[in-house]
Amino acid sequence: MxxxxxxxxxxxxxxxxxxxxxxxxTGCTHQGAQDxxxxxxxxQSPTPTEQPSSSxxxxxxxxxxxxxxxxxxxxxxxxxxxxxxxxxxxxxxxxxxxxxxxxxxxxxxxxxxxxxxxxxxxxxxxxxxxxxxxxxxxxxxxxxxxxxxxxxxxxxxxxxxxxxxxxxxxxxxxxxxxxxxxxxxxxxLTTGFRYGAAPAGGTPETSRTVRFPAARFSFTWSASRQGWLVAMDGTPDVMTDGEQLAPPTVVVQYVPVHSSRYHDVLGNPTPYTQTVGSGRAVVLRDGKAYDVTWSRPSAAGGTTFTAADGTPVNFARGQVWVVFAKAS
The missing domain is CATH 3.50.90.10 (YerB-like)
Known part of the structure; x- marks a missing residue:
């Protein structure tokens, strides 16, 4: 160690x-549902859309x-x-x-x-x-x-x-x-992410699918949950308590993906997902899709997302999913 x-x-x-x-x-006790x-x-836990008051x-x-x-x-x-x-x-x-x-x-x-x-x-x-x-x-x-x-x-x-x-x-x-x-x-969370009011514009969208060679992620907007219902390979992604995941914000970030110097036991090359640089991305929130640009100049810094006019793009408060899709 x-x-x-x-x-x-x-x-x-x-x-x-x-x-x-x-x-x-204090003699405190903790009561709640069985696990x-x-x-x-x-x-006993806050909902995924809650954020702490202190940073x-x-x-x-x-x-x-x-x-x-x-x-x-x-x-x-x-x-x-x-x-x-x-x-x-x-x-x-x-x-x-x-x-x-x-x-x-x-x-x-x-x-x-x-x-x-x-x-x-x-x-x-x-x-x-x-x-x-x-x-x-x-x-x-x-x-x-x-x-x-x-x-x-x-x-x-x-x-x-x-x-x-x-x-x-x-x-x-x-x-x-x-x-x-x-x-x-x-x-x-030194990610560079910004949270707040939805940006202007956007295109109404109810679902988005991201495909890997042997896997896929699907996100479907739920107005009642105020989030994007997650499905993996065509199956709803539920937790062990039966609740389907519904993050308020989903980011599809297009990045370079190339073979690394490593391989698995079968000889398959390990992909390297490059997250330093810049490129295009799509931000999904509030039932809309926003075409944005991502930028991360150095590994020691977070990633910023901006609109075409350079305005920073806010995410909805709560859990964020970032799917690294291969840039074309």
Whole structure:
């Protein structure tokens, strides 16, 4: 374990002890709906459209690599994420990265392996904690050198567990508070995203589908949910509690995707999703589509989205999905 990780672990331990002492002192209790051993108590959490009043950051955020093949669904804890990034992996399949800053669910998963592209994407955050099941051997030195706290199984005692009813590797779950004791707050989301009133213009749109070579994402506007109902490969994307995901904002960001120097065990090249640069994107919010330009000049900065006249484009408050589609 690195010196940085040991220091982070010590801080986590102190915070957990302080939280425990506060709970015992106040005699507080927590009551709510039953969970399934993997999901969180949904009735005790704010809705995905709520945002905290304070922008101050209390520490690093948590990023978790999430399995996204059919055998991994339904997933757990994805609805609590502030941002969900969707990227292409080997064989044209997809994988997700869920980013948690304003609230932590009881459990997240299934957790899967990291990719080289993740290191560039995560540079925008201040030494985030990355939870993942592992990585290709040749990639591990790069992960160790990256400005993040890498926490695969074995680094954090009791943080990961195997869920019942599924075969490996689709049954690895994480207790987020074993890595990050408290949600750091919106101040940790140094993404460049802006939230507020809808921009002018836009084209009415009720659905949008993004296709990878062997996967697809569909988003259908729901006025009653004030969000975009998510479907994966033609199937509604529901959590373990049966609720279908409906993020208020979806971004289809067109980026360069090319083969990296890494391969899977079958010899398939690992795609590299380049998130530094600029290009076109489509922002979906409030039942409309907005054609915009994205820009991220350096890995250490976030991504801005602007209209044709250079005006910054606001997102709706709540969860944001960013799907990295291959630029033509």
């Amino acid at each position: 690195t010196r940085r990780a040991r220091a982070r672990r010590a801080a986590v331990t102190v915070a957990l002890l302080a939280a425990t002492a506060t709970t015992l002192a 399934d051993g993997r999901g969180h108590r949904r009735s 101050a950051s209390a520490g690093p955020l948590l990023a978790v690599k999430i399995d996204n093949v059919a055998a991994a669904r339904p997933q757990t804890g994805l609805d609590a994420a502030d941002i969900v990034y969707a990227e292409q992996v080997e064989g044209g399949l997809s994988r997700l990265m869920a980013v948690y800053a304003t609230r932590l669910p009881k459990a997240v998963g299934p957790v899967r392996s990291a990719r080289e592209s993740d290191l560039e994407l995560l540079r925008q955050f201040d030494e985030p904690t990355l939870a993942f099941s592992g990585a290709q051997r040749k990639l591990l030195p790069l992960i160790d050198k990256a400005p993040l706290d890498a926490e695969p199984p074995g680094h954090a005692s009791g943080a990961y567990y195997r869920g019942a009813g599924r075969a490996a590797p689709h049954n690895l779950y994480l207790h987020p508070d074993r890595l990050v004791p408290t949600a750091p707050g919106a101040g940790a």
